[in-house]
Amino acid sequence: MDFTLSDEQRLYRDTLRDFVDREIVPVARDWEHEGRYPTEIVESMKGMGLFGLAVPEAYGGLEADTVSFALTFEEIARGWMGVAGILGSHSVSCWMLARHGTDAQRDRYLPDLATGAMRTGIALTEPGAGTDLQGITTTATRDGSGDDAGYVVRGTKMWITNARHADVLPVLVKTDPKASPAHRGMSMLLIDAGTPGLEVTKDMGKLGYKGTESCEVVLDDVRVPGSALLGGVEGRGLQQALSSLETGRINIAARSVGIAQRAYDEALSYARDRTAFGQTIGDFQAVQLRLAEIAVQLQAARLMTYWAASRMDDGVRMDTESGMAKIFASETALQCATDAMRIHGGYGYSTEFEVERLYRDAPLMSIGEGTNDVLRSVVAKSLLAGKASIG
Numbered sequence: 574m575d576f577t578l579s580d581e582q583r584l585y586r587d588t589l590r591d592f593v594d595r596e597i598v599p600v601a602r603d604w605e606h607e608g609r610y611p612t613e614i615v616e617s618m619k620g621m622g623l624f625g626l627a628v629p630e631a632y633g634g635l636e637a638d639t640v641s642f643a644l645t646f647e648e649i650a651r652g653w654m655g656v657a658g659i660l661g662s663h664s665v666s667c668w669m670l671a672r673h674g675t676d677a678q679r680d681r682y683l684p685d686l687a688t689g690a691m692r693t694g695i696a697l698t699e700p701g702a703g704t705d706l707q708g709i710t711t712t713a714t715r716d717g718s719g720d721d722a723g724y725v726v727r728g729t730k731m732w733i734t735n736a737r738h739a740d741v742l743p744v745l746v747k748t749d750p751k752a753s754p755a756h757r758g759m760s761m762l763l764i765d766a767g768t769p770g771l772e773v774t775k776d777m778g779k780l781g782y783k784g785t786e787s788c789e790v791v792l793d794d795v796r797v798p799g800s801a802l803l804g805g806v807e808g809r810g811l812q813q814a815l816s817s818l819e820t821g822r823i824n825i826a827a828r829s830v831g832i833a834q835r836a837y838d839e840a841l842s843y844a845r846d847r848t849a850f851g852q853t854i855g856d857f858q859a860v861q862l863r864l865a866e867i868a869v870q871l872q873a874a875r876l877m878t879y880w881a882a883s884r885m886d887d888g889v890r891m892d893t894e895s896g897m898a899k900i901f902a903s904e905t906a907l908q909c910a911t912d913a914m915r916i917h918g919g920y921g922y923s924t925e926f927e928v929e930r931l932y933r934d935a936p937l938m939s940i941g942e943g944t945n946d947v948l949r950s951v952v953a954k955s956l957l958a959g960k961a962s963i964g
Contacts, residue, residue, distance in 0.1 A: 576876065578640070585641055589648040592621065597652030604653075605783050605930055611656050618689070623660055625687030627668040627820070632683035634667070639882040642820070643827035647875075650831025651838075654934040655784025657831065661824045662694040662734040666743055669695070669817035670763075673804045678763060682741055694735035696744040696790055697814055699728065704947045706745065706811060707755040713746040713762055716796060724748070724762060724802075726770075726795040736773045736788035740766050744792065745814055748807045760810040761803035770795035781933030815892075821942040822895040823885065826878040829899075829906035829938040833871045836906075836913035836931050840864060843917055860916055867909045874902040893961035896948040903938035903945060910935040 578586065596617055604611060618624060626645060628634025637645070642664070650657040667686050670693075671679060685691035702708035711728025726746060736742070744762050752758025764771055770793045777787045803813060844855035844864060854860050881898035884891040910931040914921035921928045939945045955961045 586644045593648050593652035601653035611784050624689035627664040628683050628687040634687040639885040643882045646824050646827035647831040650828035651835045657828050658785045665817050665821045666693040666695045668820050673813045675805045691740040692738050693741050694739045696730040696733050698732045700731050704943050711746045713748050723798040726792045728792050730790040732787045733790050736790050737786050745810050756811040757808050760807045761813050763801045782937050819895045822899040825942045826898040826902040829902035830875045832906040832935050833909040836909040837867050839927050840913040840916045863912050870905045874905040893955045896952050900945045906938050907935040
């Protein structure tokens with residue numbers, strides 16, 4: 574059993590860490606409060622090839638192993654979680670397209686997605702359907718017949734990251750709303766930006782997760798060709814989405830570790846420097862106990878996330894493992910951010926200190942890619958059915 578990174582993974586992490594410390598950490602707080610889009614950071618990530626993280630090498634991507642995938646989001650989220658979101662939605666979509674797309678779809682999109690010349694996201698959630706994806710109401714009706722048949726798409730998607738910057742947007746639809754069970758009537762369509770009827774109507778106001786946009790997208794009689802059907806076969810959309818969300822949960826778990834790491838870093842530094850009653854506050858046992866708890870939970874979350882990632886690299890189904898990692902790491906991020914704020918006292922509530930942003934970013938980790946309560950049910954059902962085991 575080896576709990577260490579390979580030399581290649583360590584070098585990759587160190588390169589990322591240097592980039593984050595040099596280009597993200599110095600500007601994150603000010604740009605976040607200004608509501609500024611991190612264009613310069615995005616351009617640097619393009620230059621590093623990070624938009625090709627989940628794209629096969631045959632199409633010009635990095636085709637990173639899943640542990641390196643996790644390291645990427647841990648390090649970037651340590652600097653600014655919103656920037657990690659820009660890369661996260663893009664990468665989940667690329668992963669899905671690489672594994673489920675037709676040869677023509679991969680040839681058309683993946684080379685430019687790998688360089689960041691094109692960008693993407695994934696449109697699943699709706700105003701009345703979040704974690705319950707089978708409850709979506711967006712429909713795609715057959716338009717025409719024979720080889721030329723396409724679809725007319727009608728519906729609304731909500732909370733779509735990268736919506737304003739996506740050159741192609743995979744959209745989960747119902748091609749057969751009457752199908753039973755519902756998943757058999759669900760498909761994924763690749764809709765190009767600029768297609769008539771596709772409109773980003775508004776950006777959603779958010780507590781945290783700033784730097785990237787989260788939008789409402791309206792599809793009003795959007796006509797797409799039959800070649801837009803991901804994989805070329807109807808009825809596989811939910812399967813395609815859920816398989817990609819396994820990587821998405823690794824992404825969220827790793828972002829949570831990044832938030833917790835930054836909370837630890839800020840709390841440790843403050844405890845060493847801040848004085849009260851004639852001594853540094855790190856000399857007080859209450860602060861020491863809180864610091865120790867942050868460190869314990871942080872390292873446990875990191876190891877669970879790497880474990881789930883390594884399971885995926887082993888080629889096994891890991892919906893249980895990714896769900897467990899996402900649950901634990903996201904709860905850890907929230908607790909660590911809260912404890913770091915308490916160590917900072919009044920200053921932790923100030924926008925002049927980093928922990929205020931961490932405190933606002935952390936709660937989303939327990940909601941995104943499936944709420945933790947629903948994921949607990951998923952994990953429990955898997956254990957009860959014997960599909961996974963512990964110990």
